Amino acid sequence: MRIGMFTAAAMAPLDDLVAQVRLARDAGLASAFFGHLSSWDALMTAALAGREVPGIEVGTAIVPTYPRHPLTLASQALTAQAAAGGRFTLGIGPSHQAIIEGSYGIPYDRPARHVREYLSALRPLLRGEDVDHHGETLTAAGTVDAPGVTPPPVILSALGPAMLRIAGELADGTVTTWTGADAIADHVVPAITRAAESAGRPAPRVLAGAMVALSTDPDGVHREVAERFAAASDLPAYRAILDRQGLSGVHETVIAGDETAVAARLRRFADAGATDLLISPYGDAARVLEFAASLS
Secondary structure, eight states, X not given: OEEEEEEESOSSOHHHHHHXXXXXXXXXXXXXXXXXXXXXXXXXXXXXXXXXXXXXXXXXXXXXXXTSOHHHHHHHHHHHHHHTTSOEEEEEEOOOHHHHXXXXXXXXXXXXXXXXXXXXXXXXXXXXXXEEEEOSSOEEEEOOOOTTOOOOOEXXXXXXXXXXXXXXXXXXXXXXXXXXXXXXXXXIHHHHHHHHHHTXXXXXXXXXXXXXXXXXXXXXXXXXXXXXXGGGGXXXXXXHHHHHHTOSSGGGGOEEEOXXXXXXXXXXXXXXXXXXXXXXXXXXXXXXXXHHHHHO
């Protein structure tokens, strides 16, 4: 199992985010993925980090699809792939109704159908092919010419059965959040693997996200996360995966404790079938990342 870092492209100057990627690389981590918030552009941040910091995979986890047309995103992703020297992975997802409709004013119409059509247009565009897609949720007609660039891998944020099926059929894997090792083993890996096999596609990548804190007060960490991320527990996609795990809130998925306790829980993700573990450090980021790298 490869171990990497996840961080939001936010809450720090842009140069500091690039420095975090350099820290992750120097610690021995395999990858650095950026989430998209209302701050720096995650895709551009990944491209810049990939250009500035060689020797580490960079990617997005994730870029929301509704606000970006496939032609636009294909051009951006190929630019990022070129900037990163072929080390870029594009993570996409529909985001959440509250964000897409509340912030962007875009109807959150049939997200599963939208994502299926989006990937059906995006993947050939990334390969430099002509696309003439006229679907139920989007139209895309054209091509993207990016000489000398190989298409980046595409992963899809997927927690429910429908999205996991689409990820297995049309993407190169999935990235999860607020999902423990048991749910990875019992739900995520079987569902996406079945879909990939049925579609005759290679074994999918499963990037499991985990918030991690090295602390002598794990209960205190859980209380802080419960307060800070309270709204996340009420988003329908997260609520569904939490209910599947029998958890009351996202804070209960946080892995906190001393090195021995944290190491034991992180190793369970490998046993569960995750190909990658994306560590979101809570507290002392440098200490958490160096410790995580020692486990790979």
